Amino acid sequence: MSAVRAPAPAGETAPGYRPGRTLPLRVEALRQWRRRRTLVMGGVLAALPFVMIIAFAVGGGADDGRGGADGRVSFIDTATASGANFAATCLFVSAGFLLVVPVALFCGDTVASEASWSSLRYLLASPVPRARLLWSKLVVALGFSLAAIVLLPVVALAAGTAAYGWGPLKLPAGGALPAGDTVARLALAVAFVFVSQLVTAGLAFWLSTRTDAPLGAVGGAVGLTIVGNVLDAVTALGSWREFLPAHWQFAWVDALQPQLEWGGMLKGAVVSVSYALVLFALAFRGFSRKDIVS
Numbered sequence: 001m002s003a004v005r006a007p008a009p010a011g012e013t014a015p016g017y018r019p020g021r022t023l024p025l026r027v028e029a030l031r032q033w034r035r036r037r038t039l040v041m042g043g044v045l046a047a048l049p050f051v052m053i054i055a056f057a058v059g060g061g062a063d064d065g066r067g068g069a070d071g072r073v074s075f076i077d078t079a080t081a082s083g084a085n086f087a088a089t090c091l092f093v094s095a096g097f098l099l100v101v102p103v104a105l106f107c108g109d110t111v112a113s114e115a116s117w118s119s120l121r122y123l124l125a126s127p128v129p130r131a132r133l134l135w136s137k138l139v140v141a142l143g144f145s146l147a148a149i150v151l152l153p154v155v156a157l158a159a160g161t162a163a164y165g166w167g168p169l170k171l172p173a174g175g176a177l178p179a180g181d182t183v184a185r186l187a188l189a190v191a192f193v194f195v196s197q198l199v200t201a202g203l204a205f206w207l208s209t210r211t212d213a214p215l216g217a218v219g220g221a222v223g224l225t226i227v228g229n230v231l232d233a234v235t236a237l238g239s240w241r242e243f244l245p246a247h248w249q250f251a252w253v254d255a256l257q258p259q260l261e262w263g264g265m266l267k268g269a270v271v272s273v274s275y276a277l278v279l280f281a282l283a284f285r286g287f288s289r290k291d292i293v294s
Contacts, residue, residue: 028140037109038144041102045148048098049090049156053163056080074172082167084182086160087153088189088256094152095193096249100225102148103197108204108217110137111287115212130288138205138280145201149194153186175258185260189252192265196252199245199272200225202279209287245272 032038056079079089111134114120168176169185177185204221211217228246231237241247248268254261 025136025139028136029143032106032110032140032144037105041105041148042151045098045102045152046155048094048152049086049159052079052086052090052093052156053159078170078172080164081170082164082179083157083159083161084167084169084177084179084186086164087157087186088169090156090160091153091186091189091193091252092250095196095252096229097226099149099152099193099197100200100222103145103200104204104218104221104225106144106148107138107141107201108208108221109214110141110205111208112211112214112217116214131284134209134284134287141205142201145197146194149197150190153190157183157186169256171256171258173257177256177258185255188255192252192255192269193249195269196245196249196272198276199279202276202283206279206283206286209283209290242267243271245275248272 075085075089075092078085080086111120166179168179169182170176200221203224204217207217207220208214225246228244229249232241232244232246234241245268248264248271251264251268254264
């Protein structure tokens with residue numbers, strides 16, 4: 001099997017050839033949209049709010065105001081207070097792990113799947129410049145990741161409003177946000193969740209350029225994310241935990257307070273974006289020098 005080696009220094013090109021016009025984003029987006037895993041993941045995320053509504057209906061209303069056994073009130077305890085509360089609860093129970101999966105899937109599968117199908121070298125021979133190929137796949141993968149993260153709270157807000165009505169967002173710590181402010185605050189929370197997942201996206205994308213096994217890239221990103229969560233639970237690390245992206249994954253809760261707090265979200269965004277930029281740079285640098293044999 002012949003290898004597609006790193007491109008030679010730039011020289012003359014064929015008349016009419018424009019590297020920037022190869023592999024348009026719409027083409028890559030349609031290719032990814034038609035894949036079964038995209039539809040399955042979308043169905044799972046859209047179904048979760050309805051599963052939770054059924055669970056609350058079977059188990060009884062959660063809004064009893066008493067909290068758990070320790071007396072603390074959480075988002076789970078206020079889930080049925082309004083549609084906004086239900087959307088915040090769905091985001092709370094899924095942000096730590098469930099929303100990691102679609103991000104790792106879309107970003108970790110995108111390049112490795114082409115290699116596993118032995119189609120990657122043909123794309124490069126088209127010729128599609130390596131940087132252009134990675135850029136197109138990265139933009140589309142991040143777009144689908146954002147859509148997956150937005151899909152869950154949007155469906156939850158609609159389903160929760162139909163089931164529990166529209167009203168203020170009751171806060172676990174006490175008080176409530178006016179109904180008119182809840183959509184903007186929830187949108188800010190979802191935006192931070194996406195930014196906090198960029199480190200997972202970067203890790204999955206980098207692994208996708210290093211292996212021909214899509215499951216290896218996806219599983220590696222999910223596994224290392226779990227390791228980060230475990231390390232964050234080790235309180236003996238002290239202030240070192242602030243350098244872990246997992247330490248800030250629930251900082252979006254500050255957006256759902258009577259007085260909006262930016263400190264935790266800004267720190268978490270800086271940590272996540274910094275890791276992501278390094279990982280994306282490693283992916284582009286390594287792929288530009290890699291011999292493609294698949």
